[in-house]
């Protein structure tokens with residue numbers, strides 16, 4: 001009997017089918033309700049976890065007191081000092097090395113600068129500042145005046161090339177009294193200063209004042225044609241040998257001061 005079979009929907013009444021549908025709907029809604037409950041429990045747990053996290057991150061009362069004390073007196077309490085992170089030993093070592101390197105570089109630069117200055121000064125003084133053939137430099141002569149003849153005048157070198165019975169000498173043209181330029185007087189065969197009347201022999205010896213010393217001389221070196229050293233004027237040896245064929249080098253940058261006047265010569269004048 002198909003109308004009485006409980007498995008066929010056609011055998012159910014309309015009220016029974018409505019009741020079954022409500023029951024299925026209620027059953028379907030039940031898991032959703034359970035899921036909603038679990039969500040609510042999870043939300044509550046998350047809220048409690050957040051509160052705990054905020055409580056933990058919030059400074060404690062002791063820490064707040066320490067911070068207030070530090071702010072009031074400007075000194076960190078011991079606990080705070082202990083909590084201050086210290087610089088790593090490796091960083092300190094790195095800073096010390098950098099300081100030493102800086103000092104090393106500074107000293108090196110100063111030493112290098114001093115060496116450069118010293119080298120430049122040495123080169124400056126070693127480099128000849130006067131050219132040959134101009135006053136202050138070396139004059140190369142090959143002429144030899146006759147003994148007693150008029151001395152040769154070298155205006156550029158500011159000296160007289162004089163040959164006397166004592167030998168050859170390069171006499172500085174400036175009077176030893178007050179610096180006037182004396183002249184050779186053919187009539188008297190001697191040098192005379194126009195300023196105050198000082199007189200000098202052909203070899204440069206002073207024979208009349210007011211000059212109180214002989215004429216100054218430039219250093220003369222003598223060489224042969226092969227470049228061998230033959231003679232040279234010095235403080236003690238003031239005249240060089242006069243001989244044709246020799247080469248005379250007058251250094252107008254090196255001067256020998258005239259000796260004090262000889263009283264005997266003064267009397268002879």
Ligand code: FES
Nearest residue numbers: 175177178193196
């Ligand atoms: S400067 Fe020559 S005598 Fe005075």
